[in-house]
Amino acid sequence: MTGTAYGNAFTAHMVLSRWNEEEGWSEPRMVPFGELPMHPAMVGLHYGQVVFEGLKAFRGEDGTVALFRPEENARRFRHSARRLAMPELPEDVFLGAVDRLVAEDGHVLGGAGSDSLYLRPLMFASEPDLMLRPAREYTFLLIAFVTGGFFGDADAISVWVCHDQSRAMPGGTGDVKCAGNYAPTYLAQNRAAEHGCQQVVWLDAVEGRWIEEAGAMSLFFVRGGPEDAHVVTPELTGTVLPSVTRASLLELAGRLGHTPVVERVSLEQWRKECENGEMTEAFACGTAAVVTPIARVRDRDGDWRIGDGTPGPVTRALRSHLVDIQNGRVPDHADWLRPVAAR
Template identity: 50%
Template sequence: MTEFDISLVTRRATSEERRARLTNASFGSGFTEHMVSLQWSVSRGWHSGKVTAYQPLSMDPATVGLHYGQVVFEGLKAYRTADGRSAVFRPEAHAERFQRSARRLMMPELPVATFVRAAEHLVSADADWVPEEPERSLYLRPVLFASETALALRPAEEFTFLLFAFVTERFFADARPVTVWADREYVRASPGGTGAAKCAGNYAASYAAQARAAAQGCDQVVWLDAQQRRWVEELGGMNIFFVQGKGSAAQLVTPPSSGTILPGVTRDTLLTLAATRGWAVEERPVSIDEWCEGCRSGRITEVFACGTAAQVSPVGAVRSADGGWTVGEGKPGPVTLQLADLLDGIHRGRRADPHGWMHYV
């Protein structure tokens, strides 16, 4: 396993200074004190791992990642558990997805053990930043980019891995049901493309559709398939679930994790949790027309999105150029609330973790 030099780790901020830095900090801005870095080259492989103070980078104008988009990233969280310890949720699963993203963009695959070790070092160095408040967590952002300075149109031969963190609340902080816009013009991904990879270009390409959704008074955009503009794929940067029926007879349906859909770690977690609760789960295509008809007939009783940032977020209403509809009663349903509580309970150490998802640091 690659070693990391931790001799440069410092602890500077007092509790008062941390509180001041986090006051009014929006999502993705309350950064902690340290970061992890690691280099890769064709001749040396992974090397020069270290933990340092969080600091700006010095980059050559010809850095390949700036021009050709060889950039992938991840998002995972560390939590303060009920016994006061810090734990990272499913780092191995995120490491494996990080590898798949890198593979798709012809980038070196960081070993799972090295990824996990980097997360351990960062959470240990910034242990005081892992929040105790029940609505807060420490969001870890690993990123890998082509750092070679040669603009030949080929895969780069030098790469930089970084890992840093910020304190965050839920993405939708007030936990209200979101309103979504079903967009039939823009698409997130096409068959054979990079939809299943967590790469930078996918997110920049989503801004125009998200801006249109916001202009329609919606919180997020519903992505439909690229070929027919018919099949529901994702919700913004999150996976989506449909609940049919109620109580013990409820069934959860989610679009299959194909090459155009990012295979979410939270999605996989909820599929497992739902099955342990006795709810039937099914992965199959769901059309936008089925969603509309199902809500109007009462067959679809709840809809929610899920992801590392959003956790479990209920969907209350859908709008589109053809009209709109309400999901259930327009408020969080019982299945959504139970799954959200189960997930949060595992994160916070209030519930059993039979799958060993929490990695204590």
């Protein structure tokens, strides 16, 4: 299998493990990719006891295939499971599963930078019982598909600010990756599209004032130019997903000589600082989106442009540095890559 961007072109295998109260997790099995039998009363389907992850493997310049920071996803998967009263999958089991699937199916990756392999670990309550309580049986599933490479400049996107719906609330599930966080954002996503925008900007649910995320991506703002840039991202208040890409870019910003800043940024500030030239760039980021520059913001009181509306130098440098590490083009000083002996 070769090619560009697919969310439905899966590789030939998948990994499965099951959990029950008596035996805990079963030894994960790799099986041919295929359909799963499903009981009509499966708890995950009815009550949303479902958590997932998203991570990628890349082929480097030297031909090796490596996963990018999978330990972070293993940890977040446990954290998400805990929040939904699900059993935690030990991190070594998670890592063993992703290693195994990449070793078996990683050969689908072309040369360095051509494609990446997106891995989707999922855990769902598989007990058939419609009582409202945590299930007593769970299934862990790992599947993978090939997605496009990310060399060259990304196109800048427009974002639309949502004021009447919230993605997350204090005490809710905004800081974990559960399935139930996503479908409720689709209506706003449709409305963003009606306004000619590719993504929704989510504000905090309490004051409707502080910027949190863009769709299913983390947000960054740049103050100043490449010589004196402050690379700013909203703090993790409990309603924002602790993104692996966000953490990586904060570190890379420091390495590139910029000042990384974690602080709350209000919508009003965003507009004012763009208008007075203090804020020069903005971008969204995530495993799937990598680094996506933002060109324009559409709000109910009017629109504003970020910088000159084209991807800025700090955004481009951060993006290429991240992609270069992922593809083994520059040294991986922080051991972010986990090499896998793929066929």
